[in-house]
Amino acid sequence: MTLDWLSIHSPALVVAIPLIAAFATLLISKLAGPKARNGFVVTTLVLELIIGILLARYVLLKGTTVYVFGGVSPAATLAGYTVPVRIMFEVDAFSATMALVSIGLAFLAGIYSLSYMKAHTGLDKYYTLSFLLLAGMLGMVCTGDLFNFFVFLEITSIAGSALVAFFMHRGEAPEAAYKYMTICTVGGLLVLFATALFYSEYDALNIAYLASVLKFGVVEQVALALLLGALAMKAGSFPLHQWLPDAYSEAPCPITIMLVGSTLASLYALFRVCFTLYGGVLNTLIIGWLVIILGVLSIFVGVTMALLQTDFKRLLAYSAISQIGYMLLALGVGLAVLSDPLAMDTYGMRAMEGGIFHLINDATCKALLFLAVGAVFYATKTRDLNKLSGLGRNLKYTSVFFIIGALGLAGMPPCNGFVSKLIIYESVYQFNPVLSIIAILASIVTLAILVKVFYSAFLGPRVEEYKNIEEAPKSMLIPMALLAIVIIIFGLFPDIVLGKLVTPAVHALVDQLSYITRVVPL
Amino acid sequence: MRKIVASISFLILLAFLLFIAVKLHPFGEPEEREMDDYFIKGYYNETQNKVIGGAQNESGANNVVTAVVFDYRGFDTLGEATVLFSAVTGVAALFRRLRRGMMEEKRSEAERKEEGLSKIVKTITNIFYPLILIFGLYVILHGHLTPGGGFQGGAVVASAFALVAIAYGKLIVPKFLNKEKMSVVETSGLVGFIGLAFLGLTTTFFFNFLAVGRTPPLSWLSGTVPLWGPNPGALNTGGVLPFMNLAVGAEVLAGLGIIVLFMLVGLLPEEYEEQKEEEKK
Numbered sequence: 128m129t130l131d132w133l134s135i136h137s138p139a140l141v142v143a144i145p146l147i148a149a150f151a152t153l154l155i156s157k158l159a160g161p162k163a164r165n166g167f168v169v170t171t172l173v174l175e176l177i178i179g180i181l182l183a184r185y186v187l188l189k190g191t192t193v194y195v196f197g198g199v200s201p202a203a204t205l206a207g208y209t210v211p212v213r214i215m216f217e218v219d220a221f222s223a224t225m226a227l228v229s230i231g232l233a234f235l236a237g238i239y240s241l242s243y244m245k246a247h248t249g250l251d252k253y254y255t256l257s258f259l260l261l262a263g264m265l266g267m268v269c270t271g272d273l274f275n276f277f278v279f280l281e282i283t284s285i286a287g288s289a290l291v292a293f294f295m296h297r298g299e300a301p302e303a304a305y306k307y308m309t310i311c312t313v314g315g316l317l318v319l320f321a322t323a324l325f326y327s328e329y330d331a332l333n334i335a336y337l338a339s340v341l342k343f344g345v346v347e348q349v350a351l352a353l354l355l356g357a358l359a360m361k362a363g364s365f366p367l368h369q370w371l372p373d374a375y376s377e378a379p380c381p382i383t384i385m386l387v388g389s390t391l392a393s394l395y396a397l398f399r400v401c402f403t404l405y406g407g408v409l410n411t412l413i414i415g416w417l418v419i420i421l422g423v424l425s426i427f428v429g430v431t432m433a434l435l436q437t438d439f440k441r442l443l444a445y446s447a448i449s450q451i452g453y454m455l456l457a458l459g460v461g462l463a464v465l466s467d468p469l470a471m472d473t474y475g476m477r478a479m480e481g482g483i484f485h486l487i488n489d490a491t492c493k494a495l496l497f498l499a500v501g502a503v504f505y506a507t508k509t510r511d512l513n514k515l516s517g518l519g520r521n522l523k524y525t526s527v528f529f530i531i532g533a534l535g536l537a538g539m540p541p542c543n544g545f546v547s548k549l550i551i552y553e554s555v556y557q558f559n560p561v562l563s564i565i566a567i568l569a570s571i572v573t574l575a576i577l578v579k580v581f582y583s584a585f586l587g588p589r590v591e592e593y594k595n596i597e598e599a600p601k602s603m604l605i606p607m608a609l610l611a612i613v614i615i616i617f618g619l620f621p622d623i624v625l626g627k628l629v630t631p632a633v634h635a636l637v638d639q640l641s642y643i644t645r646v647v648p649l
Numbered sequence: 650m651r652k653i654v655a656s657i658s659f660l661i662l663l664a665f666l667l668f669i670a671v672k673l674h675p676f677g678e679p680e681e682r683e684m685d686d687y688f689i690k691g692y693y694n695e696t697q698n699k700v701i702g703g704a705q706n707e708s709g710a711n712n713v714v715t716a717v718v719f720d721y722r723g724f725d726t727l728g729e730a731t732v733l734f735s736a737v738t739g740v741a742a743l744f745r746r747l748r749r750g751m752m753e754e755k756r757s758e759a760e761r762k763e764e765g766l767s768k769i770v771k772t773i774t775n776i777f778y779p780l781i782l783i784f785g786l787y788v789i790l791h792g793h794l795t796p797g798g799g800f801q802g803g804a805v806v807a808s809a810f811a812l813v814a815i816a817y818g819k820l821i822v823p824k825f826l827n828k829e830k831m832s833v834v835e836t837s838g839l840v841g842f843i844g845l846a847f848l849g850l851t852t853t854f855f856f857n858f859l860a861v862g863r864t865p866p867l868s869w870l871s872g873t874v875p876l877w878g879p880n881p882g883a884l885n886t887g888g889v890l891p892f893m894n895l896a897v898g899a900e901v902l903a904g905l906g907i908i909v910l911f912m913l914v915g916l917l918p919e920e921y922e923e924q925k926e927e928e929k930k
Binding site: 140 | 720721722723724725727728729731732734735736738739740741742743745829832833836837839840843844846847849850852853854855856857
């Protein structure tokens with residue numbers, strides 16, 4: 128009974144809990160002190176994880192779920208009107224997957240922060256902003272309403288840029304935050320303008336309703352260009368990726384992995400716009416190729432720029448851009464052949480499965496790498512690869528975790544990245560062999576870079592300066608261990624995720640009609 | 650010459666503003682029926698109240714703007730309040746590290762007394778400060794009866810803070826704005842807002858559980874039927890809307906107050922810290 132009730136209300140609770148936690152964190156740390164605050168943060172994150180799992184379970188059991196805010200019942204989408212008036216969340220399998228990824232990343236970041244951020248002041252604000260960032264990401268992936276999406280995008284942007292600037296004492300942090308803020312504001316305004324265009328054309332903001340009445344005139348083309356530009360920018364895709372290395376490397380490490388979540392949420396929105404909002408009217412071949420080209424260029428630029436970096440986190444940030452490229456490539460192939468059922472059956476769906484599975488894998492591997500770098504930084508206080516050497520002798524666990532993450536990101540066999548990349552190579556090869564070859568080559572370069580980094584930082588002779596450094600505390604090692612276990616398990620038994628989470632997500636993304644009819648009966 | 654040009658332009662502006670003031674509609678007019686009709690058009694069940702049927706029945710608000718802001722799209726309002734909250738928390742987080750000794754320049758006691766603008770501005774501020782506060786609080790309190798409410802009223806109150814800060818110089822700000830207390834007011838406002846939304850969970854999140862016809866025993870609280878058309882307005886209508894409105898008002902006035910404080914005083918951390926120590930003594 129209670130479980131049912133929780134499941135039905137889970138789409139609202141999943142966003143409401145981090146919001147109320149964000150508001151309450153400041154109060155609690157004023158009234159009860161830092162220890163109680165830390166306890167509160169951990170309890171809330173555990174609760175949030177439970178709600179997230181309940182939501183995913185409910186969506187996978189019952190199909191796409193809607194939640195009408197303030198309605199007479201959660202499922203009363205129209206309630207007498209012909210146009211949906213109230214704000215609603217529409218959670219399908221893809222949204223649920225994304226929500227799980229975001230919550231997982233935030234959970235690990237929260238545990239990791241307990242020790243990592245201990246020495247800093249202003250932690251009540253730090254946790255408050257982290258909760259806001261989480262709430263923003265979840266709102267972005269769950270919402271079924273364009274203006275509501277913009278609101279959550281703004282929350283993510285502002286909380287994110289404040290957190291990027293959190294290490295104010297380093298001059299680079301405010302600079303990176305300023306860059307991030309500017310990009311986010313421009314992106315947010317583009318989204319708002321597109322929303323206004325839709326509202327002026329159709330008097331509605333609901334994504335499902337808009338998709339059901341959308342025609343492809345000039346206004347819609349302008350809106351599509353605005354949305355694609357803004358979301359590709361926020362996702363860190365090629366031509367506008369410059370903010371990403373700065374923001375990723377200057378943010379505190381736990382925040383970096385949450386920023387990974389927020390870029391993935393933007394990527395989610397990009398595909399939601401292409402597949403669901405415009406799915407019925409778009410010439411998908413052209414837009415699909417556009418996405419593919421952006422993806423391939425991101426792969427190429429990310430990998431080549433990563434080669435040149437000497438800053439540990441900047442290097443990882445550039446390789447993160449190339450991983451975004453893989454997802455764009457895979458889902459772009461799906462988009463390009465969307466209107467061709469035969470091609471869709473033979474390789475289109477497969478490519479999209481690879482893309483979404485890679486999204487999960489990329490989140491785990493990149494999070495593990497950034498957390499490992501955080502452990503290195505915690506011990507040595509530097510991120511300069513030229514200074515680091517022989518750390519493996521002191522940081523035993525961290526070096527093991529780093530190599531697992533690196534193998535995962537580069538796509539080597541025992542890890543999950545191997546499975547998803549193999550699916551992408553196979554299916555993209557059937558679409559266009561050249562693209563697949565570029566992807567494989569970039570993956571090899573990624574491996575080379577990460578192995579080189581591993582060798583120079585963790586192996587090799589011990590440096591006098593870092594002779595007596597100590598391994599990170601347990602609360603930093605446990606999140607890394609959890610991620611490493613997930614990477615290996617997903618690598619050895621990919622079917623537990625592929626069949627249960629990824630395939631339903633792909634079907635939900637492709638099936639525009641059921642997304643629409645859940646809200647507006649045709 | 651300059652004086653003549655200035656006085657002529659002043660007179661033109663004055664005439665323009667007076668003209669507008671005379672031409673203003675009386676309160677509550679014109680009745681924007683078209684806007685309300687929008688909600689009724691697709692309403693199949695058009696039997697109870699021909700004039701405002703949809704919005705009044707569903708939210709208990711006496712105008713559609715309030716119904717949209719706090720009921721139909723109350724979740725967006727919460728989101729927007731959260732955007733402001735993120736900005737305030739972000740500003741507070743970024744100013745946290747500034748400590749004693751960051752500014753080299755130190756001012757003498759005599760210079761401090763000279764802070765701020767001329768005596769004329771200070772006198773005018775003395776007169777207007779309470780009026781602006783009252784107006785802002787009025788807008789917040791009547792937010793659910795007039796189109797526009799908590800957000801705007803909170804901003805008006807914060808503008809009074811800014812006025813004092815500019816007229817008397819930034820050093821006075823910490824004396825009448827306490828960062829910690831303002832922060833408590835801000836977060837309590839938001840907790841109250843989302844708490845009201847949680848209370849609707851028996852039906853749905855953000856459900857207006859106190860609205861017309863939903864809670865007979867509690868109807869004295871705010872569940873009476875709102876009047877339609879130009880009228881003085883009864884405060885206890887609109888279900889949870891007035892309470893949400895108050896919560897947003899508290900959040901916005903405290904949030905913007907904190908931003909005013911940080912933007913003006915946060916730049917002079919040394920003097921700010923000194924003042925706080927003086928207060929403790």
